[in-house]
Amino acid sequence: MVASPTPSPRSASLLRLTSMGLLAAIISALIAASTMLALSDYQSYTSPIAGQAAGSPFQNYADDLPSALVAAFLWYIPVGTFVFPPLAKFLGASTGAGTVRLLKFAMLAALVWLLVxxxxxxxxxxxxxxxxxxxxxxxxxxxxxxxxxxxxxxLLLRRRDYLLGQRPQ
Structure with a gap:
């Protein structure tokens, strides 16, 4: 009995990597902005300042969310769409699959955002x-x-690889 080799993921084109970068940047910006606001002033949720209405921390969150989203989009979209995908393709970080690719992406992204x-x-x-x-x-x-x-x-590239593997050949 011969085990069939697992198909290796194809090297993605730069256009696909860039479109995944845009989608990842949008998702990351939404996660970062909402989390940043929720954690920024956690003490106001546990012990509101005397004289404030009970719902005011939530009102502050709602008031600050648009500017936090704009800042997060300005932080993630240019680098995540136009810098990271070409750099990952050029350096070979987008090849392979699994944990090794994730570690290459994480190290490269940390370095890129640190340099920015x-x-x-x-x-x-x-x-x-x-x-x-x-x-x-x-x-x-x-x-x-x-x-x-x-x-x-x-995660987005893994999902894309999974869907491409499910497609009839």
């Missing part, structure tokens, strides 16, 4: 220097946001 954050700091530092420790925190969060994008991106 550092570039923003280099441009804005002369105009408005950040207090001590803020830059390190922001760059750590930038790298983690890249990892979030990489996980969503890999």
């Amino acid at each position: 954050g550092e570039a923003i700091y280099l441009v804005l530092s002369p105009l408005a220097p950040a207090p001590p420790g803020v830059q390190t925190h922001d760059l750590t969060m930038a790298a983690l946001s890249g990892v979030l994008f990489a996980v969503v991106y890999d």
